[in-house]
Every structure is written in C-alpha cells, then in structure tokens.
Amino acid sequence: MTAAAVAGQALAQAPAPQPIPTITPPAPTQPGPLAPVARAPVSLPTLSAAQARQLATLIADDEVAQGLRYTRRTDLDRLDGAALVRAALDHARAIRSGRLMAEDFQRDWGIRPPAYDPLPDFAAAVANDRLSAWVRALPPPYVGYDALVAGLARYRRIAADGGWPTIATAPTFGSRGAAVATLRARLAAEDPQVAKSGDTFDAALLDAVRRAQRRYGLNPVGTVGSQTIAALNVPVERRIRQIMANLERWRWLPPRLDQKRVQVNIAAAVLTAFDGDAPVMSMKAVTGRPGNETPMLISKINSIVINPPWNVPTSIATKELWPKERANPGYLKRNGFRVIDNGDGSKRLQQASERSALGRFKFDFPNDFAVYLHDTPAQSGFSRFDRLASHGCVRLEKPEELAKLLLKTTPEWQPDAIDAAVAAGKTVRARMAEPVTVYLLYWTAFASADGQVGFRDDPYGWDAKLAATIERRSQVQAQATT
Incomplete structure (x- = not known):
C-alpha cells in the first residue's frame, strides 16, 4: 500500500x-x-x-x-x-x-x-x-475516497429501494408503538446492526440512536430530539448529492502528501496534526459562522506569534466595536483597545496582547483571506457540538500543545523557551525552522472502509451548490x- x-x-x-x-x-x-x-x-x-x-x-x-x-x-x-x-x-x-x-x-x-x-x-x-x-x-x-464511493453505492441502493421513512413523532426510551417501529425502520436503513422489526424502544435501539447521533456529529445522548429528527429526515437523495460534493473535493487533491501537516475540517470544526502517515494530535476548533465563512485554502505555517496583539479587521470594528463604544462610552478602553490614527484621517483598533482576543498564540500563514489559527480566551465555545462561531479565523482548543509540536525542530524555541516567552507577556514572533503545511478543507460526508457514512451539516450551503x-x-x- x-x-x-x-x-x-x-x-x-x-x-x-x-x-x-x-x-x-x-x-x-x-x-x-x-x-x-x-x-x-x-x-x-x-x-x-x-x-x-x-x-x-x-x-x-x-x-x-x-x-x-x-x-x-x-x-x-x-x-x-x-x-x-x-x-x-x-x-x-x-x-x-x-x-x-x-x-x-x-x-x-x-x-x-x-x-x-x-x-x-x-x-x-x-x-x-x-x-x-x-x-x-x-x-x-x-482509501477515504474509495470508502466514500462505496458509501455512495449504498445510498443509491437505499434510494432505489424507496428511501427511508420520515420521523413524525419522537418516541422515548421504554415506549412502544408505531412511532418506535418507524424509528427502528429509519435507523435500520443506514445501520446494519439495527433489527428491522419491533415496536419497543429498548436498550439496543437506544444504542442505535446514539450511533446515529455520532454519525451526524450530534451529542450522543440517545434522546430523539429536534436535531436528531432533522438529521434523520434529510431525504436520501440529498445525502447522495452531499456525497457527490465531497467526492469532488477529494478529486481536487493531488496524490502527494506532506509528511508533516496541520488539517482543519471546517464543517466539523476539528483540527488534526499529522507526522508521517499517522495523526499525532487532534483538538476541537471554532470555525467561521455562516456569513463569515472560513475559506478552503492551502498554505504554510511559518511562524507563531506569542502574546499577539489583535489588529481588529475594519469590518469587525465598524459593525461591532465602534457601535459598542458609542452606546457605552469607555467600552474600548475597558477592554484593552487602542485607537490608532492611520495618518489619513481614518482610525483603526488594536487590542493589547494582555487582553487580546487571539489569546497567547497566533499561527501565521500567508493567504489572501486574512485568516489564521489562534488561541482564544473564550474557552466555553469548545464545549458546544456546534462550533461555527468565529469571524472566519480558526480558534483552537489546545494552541500551546500545537505550538510546541510545530516548534519541536526549532532549537531556540523548545518548551521552556516558549513558556518563558508566554510568562514575560511581550509580543514575540517565533520563526519555525521547518514550516508546516496547513489545509483548511470543508468535509461534510466521510466513510469508513465498510461504506458506513458519517455526515455533518452543510452550514455554508456549499454542498448543494457544488x-x-x-x-x-x-x-x-x-x-x-x-
């Protein structure tokens, strides 16, 4: 292989x-x-x-x-x-x-x-x-492409057999009746482990609900709530087209793989770092909300800014921060923002490093979209299953661990030096001895070797268009x- x-x-x-x-x-x-x-x-x-x-x-x-x-x-x-x-x-x-x-x-x-x-x-x-x-x-x-092709064949067979039933009523654990039988038939269409007959919401069916929730990127609590019903009621024809869109994205990839790489699945809001052919680190991320989409791109992380100030993009300053200052004078100063005169009559905002929305680490890579990976003081966002909430940049759950991994081959930036720079509080740029390729890609359907397909929402509407x-x-x- x-x-x-x-x-x-x-x-x-x-x-x-x-x-x-x-x-x-x-x-x-x-x-x-x-x-x-x-x-x-x-x-x-x-x-x-x-x-x-x-x-x-x-x-x-x-x-x-x-x-x-x-x-x-x-x-x-x-x-x-x-x-x-x-x-x-x-x-x-x-x-x-x-x-x-x-x-x-x-x-x-x-x-x-x-x-x-x-x-x-x-x-x-x-x-x-x-x-x-x-x-x-x-x-x-x-192999991932081949598995998704196998998954496409499975969903085409499901469509040829008439698709799956629509869930109108949410049954609860321990209940019996027609709603349970419908739920069972719906889950069995995708999950070969589910018995097709039976009208009791038993422990086996509860496990099947949890498996489905994991496939759809939902909280696997086993309760058939509105999000689970919405995912189950997506027509099989739309799932087929979702797979078609993701197969096309695979085809945009050349066969050579960089040995060391950082990858972000925008739709799933997950970052994975690779060394060789094995994933060595994975963490939750927060990616762009609809309207502030994180772009798909490829670049090289060449440096990491420790204790970065935040140069506020004009769009954020205009739409969010200046209105807050007008409504509540002193807001900018209380939150560590400096007003900087650009010399042409305009002004811009910069948030000092000790209060920066970028946290303690910013991972720079050249691109035409002004996006980057960064730390954040807003840690609560990582506890959510739906983590599309940024202005387009990618917030990281464990930025310090990623920084130390990427600087591992840079002699002057070993862990003790990184810790000391963070503690000093001054803005420092750590240039990497070996730049690492970063990939921001949008994956909403992926399959295991047996053709079992996991799906994520299409928050940007890119699947349908593609x-x-x-x-x-x-x-x-x-x-x-x-």
Whole structure:
C-alpha cells in the first residue's frame, strides 16, 4: 500500500469528527485557473468495435459510481469513435482533477486541482487493450475516497429501494408503538446492526440512536430530539448529492502528501496534526459562522506569534466595536483597545496582547483571506457540538500543545523557551525552522472502509451548490465532447 493510501486510510478510520485529507500546496497563495479542457487532441487513438462497446459501458458506469452524475448517461453507445474518445478523455480529467472548471469556483473555495493530460495513458490502454484497468486507475489514490464511493453505492441502493421513512413523532426510551417501529425502520436503513422489526424502544435501539447521533456529529445522548429528527429526515437523495460534493473535493487533491501537516475540517470544526502517515494530535476548533465563512485554502505555517496583539479587521470594528463604544462610552478602553490614527484621517483598533482576543498564540500563514489559527480566551465555545462561531479565523482548543509540536525542530524555541516567552507577556514572533503545511478543507460526508457514512451539516450551503454544479458541468461537457 502506498503512503498516500495509508494516509487516506488513517483519515477514513479516525474517530468522528473525521480529520480532513491532505495535499501538497501549489506555490502561489491564490491558485491560478485550471488548464482548459482539450477539445480535440492532435492524434486520437482508434478504437476497435469491441473496445468502443466496452468503453461506452465503462464510462457510463463510472460516472454514476464516482458521483459525476446522479443518473446514468444513455447516449455513449451511439457516439462515433472520435466522439467516444473525447468523452473518455473528458471523463478521465473529471475523475483525476475534478469536474469543475475555473469559472465554477467560488473565491473562498481557494483550492484548484492540478492539470492532468490523460491522452498518453489512454493511448497506451487502447494499444494494450487495457481500458478497464485504465478506468480503475483514474480515481484519487486514497482509501477515504474509495470508502466514500462505496458509501455512495449504498445510498443509491437505499434510494432505489424507496428511501427511508420520515420521523413524525419522537418516541422515548421504554415506549412502544408505531412511532418506535418507524424509528427502528429509519435507523435500520443506514445501520446494519439495527433489527428491522419491533415496536419497543429498548436498550439496543437506544444504542442505535446514539450511533446515529455520532454519525451526524450530534451529542450522543440517545434522546430523539429536534436535531436528531432533522438529521434523520434529510431525504436520501440529498445525502447522495452531499456525497457527490465531497467526492469532488477529494478529486481536487493531488496524490502527494506532506509528511508533516496541520488539517482543519471546517464543517466539523476539528483540527488534526499529522507526522508521517499517522495523526499525532487532534483538538476541537471554532470555525467561521455562516456569513463569515472560513475559506478552503492551502498554505504554510511559518511562524507563531506569542502574546499577539489583535489588529481588529475594519469590518469587525465598524459593525461591532465602534457601535459598542458609542452606546457605552469607555467600552474600548475597558477592554484593552487602542485607537490608532492611520495618518489619513481614518482610525483603526488594536487590542493589547494582555487582553487580546487571539489569546497567547497566533499561527501565521500567508493567504489572501486574512485568516489564521489562534488561541482564544473564550474557552466555553469548545464545549458546544456546534462550533461555527468565529469571524472566519480558526480558534483552537489546545494552541500551546500545537505550538510546541510545530516548534519541536526549532532549537531556540523548545518548551521552556516558549513558556518563558508566554510568562514575560511581550509580543514575540517565533520563526519555525521547518514550516508546516496547513489545509483548511470543508468535509461534510466521510466513510469508513465498510461504506458506513458519517455526515455533518452543510452550514455554508456549499454542498448543494457544488453538487448542482457537478451535474450541470457534466451535461455541458457531454455536449462539448460529442
């Protein structure tokens, strides 16, 4: 098994909320546009009649299996040889580098897949009559991706069988009746451990409710409350499209993995640090609330600011802090804010390090979104299951532990020196001897090796938009290649 596959397996099997997958970042902080789809290669290989029939079936099957289409394409077996070859090359690009084109990306989807030219491998597959092996080799080399493909197949089967029942009434532990039977049938649709028949809310069903709550990122108390009912009542068709969106995000990832990396799952609000192919640290995070979304991006953490002051973004100062000062004069001074004249008639706010909303540690990495990882004095936020509450930056539950891990190879910043700098209270920038790649990604569906899928809410509405774009782009590209 390759290092990439091992790492993907570690990601897929980690306890919920799952850590996110990893990538090697491109050189610029703002990714450039995707390479355009080649409309007509200079020299297309010629297919035999048998190869044409096989290729049409392979593509039609794979588009559905890999989540590029919700329904199966039916026109491939009517294409002439050249059109079918163009369709195969387009399919290969979509599986290897994602279905989206450059204009389909939102600005805060700050990641772009690398360009991929499928023609050389495809021509070799035609020449050696190995089209099936060529198609199988296209997907990203991650066990987590393969597990989600298996999960997609499971949810397609559930949909074909009629989906699952809707929970109208919340039964309680120890109760009996039709509401319990409905709950049992609903849980059994996703959970093979649940007995499909029975109308008693017994201990086994209580455990099943808790398993479902863990899969959905809810507090596993076993009580069927409003959040649990809402998660259970999401239609299977929407879950399928949610999986499709997350498969596309996997396809944006190149196969090389950095050995040392920090990963944040924005939707689950979890940070995981990796050393080699194993997770070595995990902690809760607080990520951006809807309206202040944390962007997806890739960068390098190159330094850690100890006792950082907070240079308040203009938007926060304008919308939140200046109004508080006007309503309650002296608010800014009491909370440690300095008013700084910019020299052009405007003013900005800075909060002193001893009162800073950034706490004692700020992890800097270049990006075009002005976001970073940081400590926070507001520790109560980490006790919540819903932790999307920041202005876009990522607050950390255990920033000191992360700082000491990342500075482990920097001789002048060993734990005693870090402790002394924190205690001194002065602002100091600790430059890392070995910068570490940071990935901020948005994962709302992930699967174990057996195809059991865990889901998170789609707080930013990105899943629905991405799934719709995948289907629309598949239609457009189908017309372009025929």
